[in-house]
Amino acid sequence: MSVPLAVVRAAFESLQRGDLDACAGHLTDDFIVNLPGLPDPLHGRDVWRAGVQAMRDGFPDLRHTIEDIFAAGDRVAVRLRFTGTHTGTFQDVPPTNRRVTFTSIDIYRVTGDRIAExxxxxxxxxxxxQIA
Structure with a gap:
């Protein structure tokens, strides 16, 4: 297994355990977050943590399944399926107690033994x- 692939897998394993500190430890200090709809990237582990915490606040039982993962050079692509229950407020939507499932396609750039972007x-x- 390539180093970039192993680093991303380890980060997702930490995330699945709910260990945000361990997961953040897999990120560089100057980690870059690129989100659809935003004209410029965001920077820092705190930005990443705030995004993950918002998801966990809205869906405390959120789990992910890696459906595909592969690496090329310093990049790792991951296709994920998330499932959880909407028991907390998420993006101003009050809890509905509905089960949700959604997918995400993510690309990571790894530098050394840390995820940089x-x-x-x-x-x-x-x-x-599903929650509207």
Whole structure:
């Protein structure tokens, strides 16, 4: 297994355990977050943590399944399926107690033994339809 692939897998294993500190430890100090709809990237582990925490606040039982993962050079592509229950407020939508499932396709750039940048493309339309 390539180093970039092993690093991304280890980060997702930490995330699945709910260990955000361990997961953040797999990120570089100057980690870059690229999100659809934003003209400029965001920077820092705190930005990443805030995004993950917002998901966990809205869906405390959120779990992911890696459906595909592969690496080429310093890049790792991951196709994920998320499932959870909307028991907390998410993007100003009060809890509905509905089960949700949605996918995301993410690309990660790894430098050394840390993730330096991510491009995430979660299917927010499908997610929001399930809780609207």
């Amino acid at each position: 991510e491009w995430v493309s979660p299917d927010m339309t499908t997610l929001m339809r």
